[in-house]
Amino acid sequence: MLLHVDEEITFRKLEILLAFMETGNLARAAEKLEISAVSVHRALHSLETGLRCALFRHEGRNLHPTEAAHALAEVAREVLRTMSEGIRATREVAGYSADRIRIGSLYSLTSRTVPQLIMGMKLRKPDLHTELVLGSNAHLLQKLRDGAIDAALMAIPEDVSDVESEPLFEDDIQFAAPVGSPYSALDQIDLSSCAGERFVSLSEGFVTYRGFVETFRIAGFTPNVVMKTDDIFSLMNLVSGGVGYTLLPGRVRGVMPQKVQLIPLQPRYLMRQTIALNFLRTRERDPNLLALLSVCRVAKAELG
Structure with missing residues (x-):
């Protein structure tokens, strides 16, 4: 009826x-x-x-x-x-003002950024339980829109109108090589001279993969990618083991294997990522997200 x-x-x-x-x-x-x-x-x-x-x-x-x-x-x-x-x-x-907050993050942010923000939230809202979900930029954006996470620490997504972003820091893409490689003594890498090398990369959907593709487009050749992975730490181990070279964001420098070094690219290949806290505009008044935003703004000076 x-x-x-x-x-x-x-x-x-x-x-x-x-x-x-x-x-x-x-x-x-x-x-x-x-x-x-x-x-x-x-x-x-x-x-x-x-x-x-x-x-x-x-x-x-x-x-x-x-x-x-x-x-x-x-x-x-x-x-x-x-x-x-x-x-x-x-x-x-929907996660609005609940007793938990679900934060999505790129794998590369778990060594420094994520712990700092979680500790900040513990000080600001001690009773709030934090859940962490890891994934690629594309994966996290979809989870954000599906309501499976409340916020995402990732690169600012392009051409979206439903997401609000609070920038945290900028990061440059650099050339990753095993220590002792023929490139070890160079101050900068001319990527166009590496056309004959083997490379490893992240899978599609990761912001670093997008930078990887764009940088090689500028270099004028398609790299010989012998292996892809969904984990940036596995990617660094592949470089350490001599499987291939790759491009990595500078933020991973502190957690790289000892046998891997980062070498800056020549300025014409400069590719920069802006890492931010991202959340749906419809959730911008959520008290838990407002608290997380405040923590991010305090941490921004240290993360930059």
Whole structure:
């Protein structure tokens, strides 16, 4: 059966009815709700129109509730309480102001950025439980849109209008080679001279892979990629083992194997990533995200 409530009956008008019933006076109800007495009177009259029955008796300028008004007020309290609980439960399912926050991150940010931000959140909201989800830029963006995570630490996505980004730092792509390779003594790498070398790379979807492809486009050749991986730490181990060269962001320098070195590329190959905290615009007032934003802004000076 299709349930129908007249459009004149709204949650706001029920709130006004309850305020009037509690105060017993138009002026006091208006003061409590921070609206005009005229607005209170109009809302009460509109409820009568929607219900098609009288709720009040007029005695001069005063309104006296009828038994019908008391009956409606009793129902209104229950309806508003139920709706308030429903909104709270819905927000928790969506992650809004829940007792946990789900943060997505690139693998390369887990050695420094992620721990610093999580510790900052622990200090700001000690009772908030943090869950970490790792993946590529493309993977994290999809999870963000699906509601599977609340925020993503990754490169700023291109050409999107539904995501808000708070930049944290910029990072340059560099040439990664085994220590002792023919390139070890160079101050800068001319990538066009490496056309005959073997390379390893991340899979598609990672922001570093996108930079990898663009940098070789500038160099004017397609690299001989002998292996791809979905893990930047595995990628560094492949370089360490002599499987191939690659391009890596400078932020991994502190966690690289001892047998791997990063060498700057010549300026014409400069490829820069902007790492940011990303979240849906529809969630921009979420208290947990606002707390995370504050932590990010404090940490920005140290991460840059």
